[in-house]
Every structure is written in structure tokens, then in C-alpha cells.
Amino acid sequence: MNIALIGYGKMGKEIEKIALERGHTISSKIDMNSQDTFDGEGFKKADVAIEFTIPDAAYGNFINCFERNMPVVSGTTGWLDKIEEIKDYCENKGQTFFYASNFSVGVNVFFEINKKLAQLMNGVDGYDVTMDETHHIHKLDSPSGTAITIAEGIIENLDSKNEWVEGVDAKDGQLHIEAYRRDEVPGIHTVKYDSDVDEIIIHHSAKSRKGFALGAVLAAEYAAKNKGYLGMSDLLKF
Ligand SMILES: NC(=O)c1ccc[n+]([C@@H]2O[C@H](COP(=O)([O-])OP(=O)(O)OC[C@H]3O[C@@H](n4cnc5c(N)ncnc54)[C@H](O)[C@@H]3O)[C@@H](O)[C@H]2O)c1
Structure with missing residues (x-):
């Protein structure tokens, strides 16, 4: 499969490594001031x-991708005020978009445990929950996109x-969330x-960024074959 990387920072580089290990080709890398563009040959070749x-x-x-009918997997956080417009592109304009606030398989198991725990605690008096x-x-961005997903899982239940x-x-x-910023920590979440x-x-x-990168490549393999607004619960079949 040909993959176009948009953003060649810490995650872009980690994703490139995993994609190559899994036998894919990086046909385009678009970053600030890069030579590759959305109209370049490498981007056109991408799946x-x-x-x-x-x-x-x-x-x-995302709009640059949709205008070229390119399925997009994104892990960028902090833009969710536009989510309804993106869903509209998928539901009414035939586009494909796979978003996860966190691509780690372990975190997505954690999301499910968190929801189940909130359901159990809903019937129990005497506890207060914080994150x-x-x-x-x-x-x-702060709090993290992952923390917002966890918070939503609690609030819904x-x-x-x-x-x-x-x-x-x-x-x-x-629900109180405290966000700490320290050294090079890849991501810790507590409820x-x-x-x-x-x-x-x-x-x-998370022990490193590798788990996020693997999840993003698995998501790309899934998004190349499936249409619409997609997420980790589709990929992991929860
Ligand atoms: N969903 C997840 O699992 C997950 C995991 C880790 C990080 N993230 C998120 O992913 C994003 C990137 O994280 P990172 O650690 O790679 O950051 P980073 O700062 O290392 O890399 C970001 C890259 O984007 C580039 N960039 C900025 N504007 C651009 C533009 N207009 N077009 C193309 N490239 C542009 C920058 O030059 C930089 O190379 C952040 O929002 C972070 O919160 C999500």
C-alpha cells in the first residue's frame, strides 16, 4: 500500500518506521516547507x-485530502470543534475519515474498561471520581484528547x-481533570x-510512541478498504 504522511514530526517518523516494517511504501511526506504537496505525484499515488x-x-x-478523494487517518488532537463538518463529509459526500484520540490498542481497551467501571459505579454511593x-x-493541547475521550466515557455512564x-x-x-506536563512522558492517564x-x-x-504508530498504520490499512467515518471500535471490533 502507498501511504502519504502529512506531518513528519515525532509521530510521522515513528509511523514511517512501522509502515516500512509492514511492507508499505511512503509515497509522499508533506510537512512545513516540504517539497511534496497535495498535488504532487507521490500524493496522487497514495492509497x-x-x-x-x-x-x-x-x-x-483533511479538506485538502477530501478534495482529492483521499481517505484520511488522523491522530492530531485539539481540532474537535470541527468534528460535525468532518462527519458530514463522510456521511453525505462519500469521504473516508478515521480518527482516534489515541491509536494505542491498550488505551482503547482502557476506554472500554473505563465505561464499564462508570456503569458499575453509577449504582454505588459514596465515591467521587477524578482524572x-x-x-x-x-x-x-490540554487536557489531552485521550483524557477528553475518557471523560466522555464517564459522563455518558x-x-x-x-x-x-x-x-x-x-x-x-x-468531573475534575488535572493535566501535568513533564519531561518526555509519552502519555499517562488515571481515573x-x-x-x-x-x-x-x-x-x-504508554512506554513509547510505538503503540500509537502501530495503531495508526493498522487504521490506515483498514481505512484503505472501508468507507465512512471510522474509529478504533470498528477496527478492534469492540
Ligand atoms: N492519536 C494519537 O494516538 C496520538 C499520539 C501521539 C500524538 N498525537 C497528536 O499528534 C499530533 C502530532 O504529534 P507529534 O508528536 O508528531 O508532534 P510534532 O510536533 O513532533 O510534529 C508535528 C509536525 O507537523 C508539522 N506541521 C505543522 N503544520 C503543518 C502543516 N500545515 N502541514 C503539514 N505539516 C505540518 C510540523 O512541522 C511537525 O513536523 C499532536 O496533535 C499530538 O497531540 C496523537
């Missing part, structure tokens, strides 16, 4: 584009929470249910 850039650039990149996430100091807040004291109905007598903690810690 799918993988986009890991910055929040401000992501939406424009924290830690990432490297270069991360532009726990009647006592109806919105999340970051870094400020939570009022009634609010804690605390009571007077005990605490229940679920925790995921």
Missing part, C-alpha cells in the same frame, strides 16, 4: 493519508457527572474513584 500535525493545521489538511493525565512538555473541567475546582456535576474507606484506580501508561 491513504496519515495525518499527525498540529491543531491549527489539521482541518485544512489526571501527564504528557511531555511539547504537547500543545455516570449520572452524577455532566461535564468535565480542567485545573479548576469541580462544582456539583463536574480514580475515591471514598472515605478506599479508592479504585485504573491507570494506563
Whole structure:
């Protein structure tokens, strides 16, 4: 399969390694000031584009792909205010878009455990739930896209929470998220249910970016063969 990489930073480079290991070809690499462009031969040859850039650039990149009928896999976080427009491109204009706030298979198992735990805790009195996430100091958005997905999983399943807040004291109905930025941490997420007598903690810690890159390449293989608005629950058949 020919893959176009949009964004050749830390993730783009990690994805390239895994894609080559899995027998794919990188036909185009588009980054700031790169020679490759959306109208270049390499991009035209691609079966799918993988986009890991910055929040401000992501939406424009998706539209550039859609205008050329190119399926897109994106892991860029911090642009979700535009999600309905992207879904519209998939549902009404025949485009394919695969998004995951986190491409790690382990994190996606964690998402499911988190939802199940919230369902169980919904019937139990005396616990309050809080979250924290830690990432490297270069991360532009806060809280992480992964933390937002975890928070949504809790809010959908726990009647006592109806919105999340970051870094400020939570009022009634609010789920508190604390975001820390430290060194080169690839990503740590913790959900804690605390009571007077005990605490229940679920925790995921990524050891490197490799798990995200593998998930993104698996998603690209899936997006090249399937149409519409896709996500990890389609790929992993949860
Ligand atoms: N979903 C996931 O699993 C996952 C995992 C890790 C990182 N991320 C997200 O992926 C994004 C990229 O992370 P990273 O660690 O590779 O960052 P990075 O800063 O190392 O790389 C970003 C790259 O995008 C390039 N870029 C900026 N504007 C561009 C544009 N208009 N067109 C093309 N390229 C452009 C930059 O020059 C840079 O090379 C971030 O939003 C991060 O939060 C998601």
C-alpha cells in the first residue's frame, strides 16, 4: 500500500518506521516547507493519508485530502470543534475519515474498561471520581484528547457527572481533570474513584510512541478498504 504522511514530526517518523516494517511504501511526506504537496505525484499515488500535525493545521489538511478523494487517518488532537463538518463529509459526500484520540490498542481497551467501571459505579454511593493525565512538555493541547475521550466515557455512564473541567475546582456535576506536563512522558492517564474507606484506580501508561504508530498504520490499512467515518471500535471490533 502507498501511504502519504502529512506531518513528519515525532509521530510521522515513528509511523514511517512501522509502515516500512509492514511492507508499505511512503509515497509522499508533506510537512512545513516540504517539497511534496497535495498535488504532487507521490500524493496522487497514495492509497491513504496519515495525518499527525498540529491543531491549527489539521482541518485544512483533511479538506485538502477530501478534495482529492483521499481517505484520511488522523491522530492530531485539539481540532474537535470541527468534528460535525468532518462527519458530514463522510456521511453525505462519500469521504473516508478515521480518527482516534489515541491509536494505542491498550488505551482503547482502557476506554472500554473505563465505561464499564462508570456503569458499575453509577449504582454505588459514596465515591467521587477524578482524572489526571501527564504528557511531555511539547504537547500543545490540554487536557489531552485521550483524557477528553475518557471523560466522555464517564459522563455518558455516570449520572452524577455532566461535564468535565480542567485545573479548576469541580462544582456539583463536574468531573475534575488535572493535566501535568513533564519531561518526555509519552502519555499517562488515571481515573480514580475515591471514598472515605478506599479508592479504585485504573491507570494506563504508554512506554513509547510505538503503540500509537502501530495503531495508526493498522487504521490506515483498514481505512484503505472501508468507507465512512471510522474509529478504533470498528477496527478492534469492540
Ligand atoms: N492519536 C494519537 O494516538 C496520538 C499520539 C501521539 C500524538 N498525537 C497528536 O499528534 C499530533 C502530532 O504529534 P507529534 O508528536 O508528531 O508532534 P510534532 O510536533 O513532533 O510534529 C508535528 C509536525 O507537523 C508539522 N506541521 C505543522 N503544520 C503543518 C502543516 N500545515 N502541514 C503539514 N505539516 C505540518 C510540523 O512541522 C511537525 O513536523 C499532536 O496533535 C499530538 O497531540 C496523537
